[in-house]
Amino acid sequence: MIGREDLIALTRRLVDIPSTTGQEGAVGDFLFQLLAKNGWECQRQEVSEDRFNVLALNRTPSVLLTTHIDTVPPFIASGEDEQYVYGRGACDAKGIAAAMICAAEELAAEDRSDVGLLFVVGEETYSDGALAAARLTPKVRFVVDGEPTDNDLVIGHKGMVIARVEASGIAAHSGYPERGDSAIAKLIDFLADLLRHDFPTDPVLGRASVNVGKIEGGVAFNVIPDSAAADIMIRTVQPSDFYVDTVQALATGRCRVTVTKTSEPQRMLALDGFARKVVGYGTDIPALRPLGQPLLLGPGSIFDAHTPAEKISKRDLVDGLDMYKRVVRQLG
Amino acid sequence: MIGREDLIALTRRLVDIPSTTGQEGAVGDFLFQLLAKNGWECQRQEVSEDRFNVLALNRTPSVLLTTHIDTVPPFIASGEDEQYVYGRGACDAKGIAAAMICAAEELAAEDRSDVGLLFVVGEETYSDGALAAARLTPKVRFVVDGEPTDNDLVIGHKGMVIARVEASGIAAHSGYPERGDSAIAKLIDFLADLLRHDFPTDPVLGRASVNVGKIEGGVAFNVIPDSAAADIMIRTVQPSDFYVDTVQALATGRCRVTVTKTSEPQRMLALDGFARKVVGYGTDIPALRPLGQPLLLGPGSIFDAHTPAEKISKRDLVDGLDMYKRVVRQLG
Numbered sequence: 025m026i027g028r029e030d031l032i033a034l035t036r037r038l039v040d041i042p043s044t045t046g047q048e049g050a051v052g053d054f055l056f057q058l059l060a061k062n063g064w065e066c067q068r069q070e071v072s073e074d075r076f077n078v079l080a081l082n083r084t085p086s087v088l089l090t091t092h093i094d095t096v097p098p099f100i101a102s103g104e105d106e107q108y109v110y111g112r113g114a115c116d117a118k119g120i121a122a123a124m125i126c127a128a129e130e131l132a133a134e135d136r137s138d139v140g141l142l143f144v145v146g147e148e149t150y151s152d153g154a155l156a157a158a159r160l161t162p163k164v165r166f167v168v169d170g171e172p173t174d175n176d177l178v179i180g181h182k183g184m185v186i187a188r189v190e191a192s193g194i195a196a197h198s199g200y201p202e203r204g205d206s207a208i209a210k211l212i213d214f215l216a217d218l219l220r221h222d223f224p225t226d227p228v229l230g231r232a233s234v235n236v237g238k239i240e241g242g243v244a245f246n247v248i249p250d251s252a253a254a255d256i257m258i259r260t261v262q263p264s265d266f267y268v269d270t271v272q273a274l275a276t277g278r279c280r281v282t283v284t285k286t287s288e289p290q291r292m293l294a295l296d297g298f299a300r301k302v303v304g305y306g307t308d309i310p311a312l313r314p315l316g317q318p319l320l321l322g323p324g325s326i327f328d329a330h331t332p333a334e335k336i337s338k339r340d341l342v343d344g345l346d347m348y349k350r351v352v353r354q355l356g
Numbered sequence: 357m358i359g360r361e362d363l364i365a366l367t368r369r370l371v372d373i374p375s376t377t378g379q380e381g382a383v384g385d386f387l388f389q390l391l392a393k394n395g396w397e398c399q400r401q402e403v404s405e406d407r408f409n410v411l412a413l414n415r416t417p418s419v420l421l422t423t424h425i426d427t428v429p430p431f432i433a434s435g436e437d438e439q440y441v442y443g444r445g446a447c448d449a450k451g452i453a454a455a456m457i458c459a460a461e462e463l464a465a466e467d468r469s470d471v472g473l474l475f476v477v478g479e480e481t482y483s484d485g486a487l488a489a490a491r492l493t494p495k496v497r498f499v500v501d502g503e504p505t506d507n508d509l510v511i512g513h514k515g516m517v518i519a520r521v522e523a524s525g526i527a528a529h530s531g532y533p534e535r536g537d538s539a540i541a542k543l544i545d546f547l548a549d550l551l552r553h554d555f556p557t558d559p560v561l562g563r564a565s566v567n568v569g570k571i572e573g574g575v576a577f578n579v580i581p582d583s584a585a586a587d588i589m590i591r592t593v594q595p596s597d598f599y600v601d602t603v604q605a606l607a608t609g610r611c612r613v614t615v616t617k618t619s620e621p622q623r624m625l626a627l628d629g630f631a632r633k634v635v636g637y638g639t640d641i642p643a644l645r646p647l648g649q650p651l652l653l654g655p656g657s658i659f660d661a662h663t664p665a666e667k668i669s670k671r672d673l674v675d676g677l678d679m680y681k682r683v684v685r686q687l688g
Contacts, residue, residue, distance in 0.1 A: 182531070186577050197662075198567040198589050199514070199636030208568045209551055216548030219541055235530040236540045237577035242570035245518050245587040249569060255577040257530050304531030330529070 026129045038118035039102035039111035045094040048145040049074040078143045085140035089124040091117040091170035092147030108335040115324030115336040120170035127348035154311035164316040172324030177298035183260040183289035191279045195250040204248030211252040214278040226261035370450035371434035371443035377426040380477040381406040410475045417472035421456040423449040423502035424479030440667040447656030447668040452502035459680035486643035496648040504656030509630035515592040515621035523611045527582040536580030543584040546610040558593035
């Protein structure tokens with residue numbers, strides 16, 4: 025049996041197995057063997073070569089605790105002091121995986137062997153692990169997804185529309201603007217209108233936000249530029265189509281817009297007695313929804329995720345373990 | 357004596373001596389020796405190491421014919437067919453130099469030994485040759501500057517303000533825009549206002565134009581960018597200070613503007629009986645003005661200048677020679 029006394033050591037053990045997205049095989053093997061050794065019925069679901077999700081069940085589950093086992097680069101080995109565990113994945117999301125394992129083990133030892141564990145690959149890029157997991161059987165009533173939410177229950181997160189915007193023009197000497205057609209001028213005109221556009225606000229999810237993350241165009245001050253481009257991301261609170269249509273309409277006659285990814289805004293189950301909040305980042309929840317009704321919570325802060333000093337508080341880890349048990353009990 | 361029968365051969369000879377800006381020594385030597393051999397009193401005015409202007413006089417001059425002997429890169433050797441002379445500098449401005457030499461020789465052989473010749477380096481970059489030449493004595497009544505104007509008399513050209521615009525912000529994950537401050541958003545906001553700004557029009561020089569020649573900023577769609585920059589050039593019709601002040605006022609609170617070069621709009625002498633026009637490019641005239649009242653005309657088209665197929669029509673060259681003689685006669 026794995027219990028709360030193993031929580032910190034298990035977190036560090038998981039952090040110390042490098043698992044940047046695309047290279048999750050070793051950490052998957054470790055989890056498979058650990059859980060099998062502790063009496064779980066385990067299966068590997070291959071997602072791509074040497075990358076697989078791990079599903080661990082006792083009897084037919086009604087609740088799944090799930091998180092991802094990939095991390096962003098670069099690998100950072102674990103460390104700890106009195107308060108924190110450090111290292112890549114400490115909070116996003118290997119500490120969470122450890123807390124879920126301990127919670128599920130304790131619940132099974134009590135009376136809840138209907139709680140399953142699902143660890144997926146690929147969350148940090150295209151959710152390919154979660155998309156594959158959605159095809160697993162059995163389905164469950166509730167899926168508790170773990171991401172660092174400071175142990176608050178997240179009742180919604182924004183969706184996203186990612187797009188590439190390109191403008192074309194005709195190059196010319198800057199002394200003869202009538203002979204040229206500035207791609208940068210068209211791009212700026214469009215982006216200014218987009219940034220000033222008043223998108224509607226959602227009462228729960230709040231305000232949509234537009235990020236122009238990257239711009240590039242032109243060669244020199246004295247040449248009218250014939251090409252320019254921008255990479256944009258809209259954090260959405262309405263269905264994606266609404267934003268895609270708005271952006272395409274704004275771009276008409278000025279720029280070409282190629283939508284590269286969309287993901288719908290999500291609303292999750294609220295539970296009495298848990299602090300609620302809305303977050304600004306995306307998760308595997310849209311992909312996992314076919315498995316069961318989603319909830320989202322976990323120890324750790326999103327603001328430590330992806331940083332060179334990634335960490336998780338030991339106190340938060342233990343609270344997270346208890347929180348997962350409490351959520352399962354309250355879901356009934 | 358060098359006359360119109362030498363015009364095409366002299367043009368090709370000059371084209372075939374490479375003289376990209378910074379490397380004008382060889383073509384300067386050639387002109388010095390050619391003119392000295394033909395009885396001109398020649399002087400070299402050193403501008404920087406191995407680069408010098410050539411001034412050639414008979415008696416005390418009242419008019420100077422002047423053009424530049426540097427070219428843009430790359431060197432392209434001469435060629436010709438029935439209609440055209442080809443090669444780097446054919447129209448900008450070695451054909452013009454040849455036409456001026458033939459015109460001055462013919463004028464001197466007639467009765468006008470008060471016409472001097474001045475060939476300067478560095479026009480294609482920072483006008484360092486013309487700025488040095490402005491310190492030469494004697495001063496003259498009129499300076500006829502040669503650039504490819506299709507043999508029209510240019511009565512004005514726009515000035516310019518060149519600037520670098522930079523915006524700073526705070527990087528953050530795009531899910532939490534309130535934690536970041538987008539440098540790109542500030543840059544776009546400013547540039548959109550600048551491009552939409554209604555600058556006053558001049559009755560002779562026309563409309564000022566703003567070129568945003570280059571933009572860059574940010575790293576990826578999902579990161580709020582902490583830096584962004586643009587290179588801009590305004591073709592001006594009012595004093596530079598007016599534009600600098602306007603741009604600085606528009607940028608306040610959004611961007612830093614560093615002015616890297618200014619050059620004032622120019623008005624030149626008009627003469628009865630010559631087609632007049634305004635051009636969009638800059639010349640050495642602002643720098644040469646201390647030498648005498650400027651005029652601007654020359655054979656060839658600016659739209660052939662700086663191109664891989666640079667050329668000048670043989671017919672235009674001969675017309676240019678005659679035009680220079682006619683201008684000198686009309687100036688009295």
